[in-house]
Amino acid sequence: MxxxxxxxxxxxxxxxxxxxxxxxxxxxxxxxxxxxVVRKLEQGRRKTARLSSINALAAALDTEPSHLVGxxxxxxxxxxxxxxxxxxxxxxxxxxxxxxxxxxxxxxxEPPSIEDLRAALRSTETVRREGRIxxxxxLLPSLIRDARVAAHAYTGSAGAAANSVLAVAxxxxxxxxTALGKEDAAFTAMERSLVAIRRCDEPDLETLAASTLAWVxxxxxxxxxxxxxxLARAERIEPGFRSEPKALALWGVLLLRAxxxxxxxxxxxxxxxxxxxxxxxxxxxGEDRLVHxxxxxxxxxxxxxxxxxxxxxxxxxxVRAARTIPGLGSxxxxxxxxxxxxxxxxxxxxxxxxxxxxxxxxxxxxAPEWMxxxxxxxxxxxxxxxxxxxxxxxxxxxxxxxxxxx
Numbered sequence: 001m002x003x004x005x006x007x008x009x010x011x012x013x014x015x016x017x018x019x020x021x022x023x024x025x026x027x028x029x030x031x032x033x034x035x036x037v038v039r040k041l042e043q044g045r046r047k048t049a050r051l052s053s054i055n056a057l058a059a060a061l062d063t064e065p066s067h068l069v070g071x072x073x074x075x076x077x078x079x080x081x082x083x084x085x086x087x088x089x090x091x092x093x094x095x096x097x098x099x100x101x102x103x104x105x106x107x108x109x110e111p112p113s114i115e116d117l118r119a120a121l122r123s124t125e126t127v128r129r130e131g132r133i134x135x136x137x138x139l140l141p142s143l144i145r146d147a148r149v150a151a152h153a154y155t156g157s158a159g160a161a162a163n164s165v166l167a168v169a170x171x172x173x174x175x176x177x178t179a180l181g182k183e184d185a186a187f188t189a190m191e192r193s194l195v196a197i198r199r200c201d202e203p204d205l206e207t208l209a210a211s212t213l214a215w216v217x218x219x220x221x222x223x224x225x226x227x228x229x230x231l232a233r234a235e236r237i238e239p240g241f242r243s244e245p246k247a248l249a250l251w252g253v254l255l256l257r258a259x260x261x262x263x264x265x266x267x268x269x270x271x272x273x274x275x276x277x278x279x280x281x282x283x284x285x286g287e288d289r290l291v292h293x294x295x296x297x298x299x300x301x302x303x304x305x306x307x308x309x310x311x312x313x314x315x316x317x318x319v320r321a322a323r324t325i326p327g328l329g330s331x332x333x334x335x336x337x338x339x340x341x342x343x344x345x346x347x348x349x350x351x352x353x354x355x356x357x358x359x360x361x362x363x364x365x366x367a368p369e370w371m372x373x374x375x376x377x378x379x380x381x382x383x384x385x386x387x388x389x390x391x392x393x394x395x396x397x398x399x400x401x402x403x404x405x406x
Contacts, residue, residue, distance in 0.1 A: 031060040066181035069375040086137025094141035111153040129332035131370025167196035214257040230258035249296035315346040337367035
């Protein structure tokens with residue numbers, strides 16, 4: 001892990017504050033927070049903060065939220081697939097090859113078949129849903145290169161199909177790079193995805209791109225931009241009463257993306273309205289379904305509600321709501337893990353540390369590798385460890401597996 005990842009959020013806040021020549025009081029005023037929050041973070045008495053607070057601090061300090069929370073900036077080598085070691089550099093090279101700046105070069109090999117490309121994409125999306133981030137780092141650069149070769153070589157319907165695979169592969173790259181705190185590279189991947197989308201014939205991919213772009217912008221701290229991107233696309237594709245479930249799902253995902261950006265701006269009325277609309281669409285569908293590896297339906301809408309309640313500091317309500325969500329087993333492992341982390345945050349906020357630890361253990365069981373890259377989980381485990389008895393085996397074991405004990 002990088003040095004930035006090993007140091008605490010409070011250390012990074014203090015370092016940037018001093019570099020900007022601000023007092024704790026000035027930073028608190030600029031971020032719209034209490035000085036007590038800033039003071040406790042810098043003193044290490046508080047390891048976690050609401051994402052809206054993190055975004056406010058990042059904006060006041062002119063940095064990315066990922067820097068403050070200490071996201072890992074590289075892959076963990078021991079999580080590599082058998083084919084080789086995951087590499088951020090290889091992923092960057094695949095997204096932004098230098099040949100594009102030098103008028104390109106002839107493709108050095110025969111293009112793969114469309115069937116092979118689609119199979120590789122399905123495999124990569126399965127790995128992503130399961131949170132095996134290191135394996136994505138191995139598979140994705142090759143997929144992008146192969147899809148680029150095919151997109152250059154084929155014309156007509158085959159060329160459009162190759163560009164469809166390339167567009168989605170770039171979006172997987174964007175989410176992976178964002179998970180590693182490389183939001184600028186992720187934005188480049190999204191630009192490439194949009195170019196590929198214009199060369200294919202799948203209108204749904206433009207909606208998927210808007211959803212992914214909104215997520216990247218949210219992680220950059222560009223919350224108003226993220227909300228605008230999601231809502232603008234949602235308005236264009238708004239379904240009718242007799243729309244197919246897929247159309248409802250695409251629209252609902254965009255509403256939840258917009259609500260995620262809104263809750264981090266503390267626009268709670270907007271969040272409530274967007275969640276109401278998304279829940280209505282989900283209930284019309286009747287069950288959750290995957291649309292390009294993203295789930296939407298009654299279960300995912302319920303999970304999103306719990307997340308928003310946690311962010312709005314309605315922890316009691318979040319815990320109650322979490323007990324009523326049906327069909328959690330239908331969600332991909334990373335979605336279930338995120339849900340359990342939200343439950344853990346709510347329990348921790350209520351001072352119920354044992355249920356919080358139990359929820360984190362469930363998250364780890366669902367997506368252990370994802371947990372090691374998830375900064376919120378790591379910060380919460382650190383905070384629980386600081387409050388736990390010295391020989392608390394469950395907390396110490398979790399901290400050890402997340403690499404927090406050195």
